[in-house]
Structures are given as C-alpha cells and as structure tokens.
Amino acid sequence: MPPVSRKGIVEGALFFAVGMAGMAEALRLSRLPAGLQQTLAPGYYIAGLSALLLVIGLVHMALAGGSSAAQPGGVRPGRMLAMVAVLVAYVAAIPIVGYTAASLAFFIAAFRFFGVAAWSRSILLGLVYTAAFHVVFVVYCEVIFPRPMVTLF
Numbered sequence: 001m002p003p004v005s006r007k008g009i010v011e012g013a014l015f016f017a018v019g020m021a022g023m024a025e026a027l028r029l030s031r032l033p034a035g036l037q038q039t040l041a042p043g044y045y046i047a048g049l050s051a052l053l054l055v056i057g058l059v060h061m062a063l064a065g066g067s068s069a070a071q072p073g074g075v076r077p078g079r080m081l082a083m084v085a086v087l088v089a090y091v092a093a094i095p096i097v098g099y100t101a102a103s104l105a106f107f108i109a110a111f112r113f114f115g116v117a118a119w120s121r122s123i124l125l126g127l128v129y130t131a132a133f134h135v136v137f138v139v140y141c142e143v144i145f146p147r148p149m150v151t152l153f
Helices: 006-030 034-040 045-065 077-097 099-113 119-140
Strands: none
Touching (some): 006 045, 077 099, 099 119
C-alpha cells in the first residue's frame, strides 16, 4: 500500500474548506432581498465555483494515498511568497486603478512567475486573460467592482 501524503490531505482539505466557505456565502447571498441582490449581482458563479472547489478538494484528498515522490523539489517558499505578494498587491490595486488595469498587471506578473520567458508573450497572454475575465465577471456575471480612485484621463 503506497504511503499517505499528509501534504496532499492538507491541500485537499484547504480546497474543501474554501469550497464550503464559498457555498455558505452563496447561500447567504441567495437569501438577500431581491432589490439588494440585483445591486450586488452575485449570480450563481459563487455556488458553481465553490462546488468545483469541493469536488477538487475531495479528489485531491482521495488521491493523497499515492506516492509523493512524483513531485521532486516541490514549491520553493520564496517563489510562493512572492506570488502571494503579487496577489495581495492585485487585490489592493483594484480600488485604486480599477479591475481591468489591476487584472492586466496581475496576469502579466503571474505569467512571468510561472515561467513565460518572453515579455511579449506574457503581455499578450495578460491581455487575453484580462479580456476573458472582464467578459465573464463584468459583462456576463455583472459583478460590480469599485470605481478606480485614479483615472488616466
């Protein structure tokens, strides 16, 4: 019997916990008065993404029994902390420069962190992902983001 990976169980449990928190938030938002729901425009994506996280967590925990030798080296703590710092900067930048500009900067930085070597390719991928996220969250799901405090005009 292969050894159980405690790291895999912890990771799966984190996915599961975040999924549960998301489901609780989706349930809470569904109970808001209709007028406020329209203002918040939460849509059903919170419940959908949370359910996906629940499933991913369960599958991850189920597969934790496999050997962890397939992942040589693992994640370097410095790189992980740098990516967390980029994510924190992204969240902090949204109210300052707006969702679209912050997302573009975030995706370009994320692609560089994840190994896209050419700046031109990182910028192109950043533009594509920013446009896709804008369509999904702003146009389709009607998520209301804060207006930027800084305008470029």
